Amino acid sequence: QGQIAYSWQTVAGIPSLVVGGRAGGTGPEIYLVHDVRPIQQALEQLRLALGVGALVLTLVAVVVARLVARGVLAPVDEASRAAERIERGDLSARVPVTSSDEFGIWADRFNRMADSLEDTILRLEAAQTQNRRFVADVAHELRTPVAALVAEASLMRDHLEAFPAEARRAGELVVHDIGRLRSLVEDLMELSRFDAAGEEVRVAPIDVGRLIRDTAAARHRDAVLELPDDRVVVDTDPRRLERILGNLLDNAREHAPGALVVVRLRATAAEIGIAVLDRGPGVPADRLGRIFERFFMADPSRRGGSGLGLAIAAENATLLGGRLQAHNREGGGLEIELSLPVTQPLPHGDEPAILRDEADGRSTPTSSRDRP
Structure with missing residues (x-):
């Protein structure tokens, strides 16, 4: 019995399949x-055709998937754009209802929610x-009789x-209460000027440490x-900065009587921070975010105060391009910090000074070139 075998070989530089064997036990070997x-x-062409076909099928699948996804997600995209417009203040933004399926029902509910939100915001405004x-009106009506x-x-x-x-004693109480009434009317007048955009910022170079x-x-x-x-010198409105710091100190004195109060000044290249820290009772966590609202009282049971001091301080901070932030201190107490951006540095050779006006008890800024 013979044996047959095959092998892939290169013969004379030509790739070939060699098949050979021996016929019988002693016969000659024959190779083809x-x-x-x-x-x-043919195999290369088949491989190329399969590769191109797979690529075409993949591209077709991607295109079809994108078209299907676009059709399915179009309502979501419309809702996202409408939500962005509402976030920017355009309360008229709505989602078009183009079908009666689940997406159509969802778009209709979104629009009803937007209608309710718009109505609520307009009523609040x-x-x-x-x-x-x-x-x-109250502040203006009270101004004349209170002055008397x-x-x-x-x-x-x-x-x-x-x-x-x-x-x-009764006379002392009358004098004290009239003083409080005067302060309240002045606060109301200041708030009315804020609302009417009638407040101006007068900037001057200020030695912040001296003002503090x-x-x-x-x-x-x-x-x-x-x-x-x-020395820390910034260009800002000294009257408003003094007003902010004074209100923060008044707040600490009223809410933390007898407790340690610290005024801390920090300065970087970009901003300054003036913090007033006390060791009083602090503010409940659920009320801390509202202490800069008008007429808000952190402790409703406490008598005295109008709830306007911190609100006025916050309004002045905004006018100066800064912000007020508050948080409870570890171990008890409250910290309120005013952050103000640093603008132009003081010109060389120009030294700020704060001169006290003895007539009205207020500090007024000047510089070395303003002094006689």
Whole structure:
């Protein structure tokens, strides 16, 4: 019996299939050489055709998938664009309802939600406008009679010693309460100017550390000052900066009586920070985010105060391009920090100064070239 075998070989430089064997046990060996180049060419063509076909099928599948996805996700995309418009303040944005399927039902519900949101916002804006108009009207109506009361209270204060002993305490309370009423009316007037966009910012180079020392001496003498060794000078409105710091110190004195109060100044190349820290009771976490709202009282049971001091401070901070932030301190107490951007540096050789106007007790800025 013979044996047959095959092998892939290159014969004379030609790829070939060699098949051979021996006929019988002692017969001659016979080999057949077959040129396989046509077969290889056919296989290459088949491989190329399969590759191109797979690529075409993949591209067709991708295109079909994108078309299907676009059709399915079109309502979601419309809703996303409508939500972005609403976020930017365009309350009229709606999603077109183009079908009656689940997406159509969803778009209709989105539109109804947007209608309700628009109606609520418009009503709140109308109520806010009415409230601000009422505050402005009340402030203007009270201004004249309160001015008369202040004059009378000043006269009464100068003659309290002439009052009978049993009436002197009542006179002191009247003078004190008229002073509080005057402060309230002044706060309301300031808020009305904010609402009417009637406030102006007058910028001057200010030695912030000196302003802090002067304000603390006038509003909270026991406050501990933590000021950097180097002088910090910024271009800002000194009256508004003093107003902000004064209100923060008043807030600390009223809500943390007898507690340690610290005023801390930090400065970087981009901004300065003025923080007022106290060791009082702090503010409940659920109320902390509202302390800069008008008329908001962190402790409703506490008497005194109008709930306007921090709101006015926040309005002034915004006018100066800054912001107020508050958080409860670890171990108890509250920290409120004013952050202000640093603008133009002080010109060389120009030294700021804060001169106290003894007539009205307020600090007014000047520079070395302004002094006689």
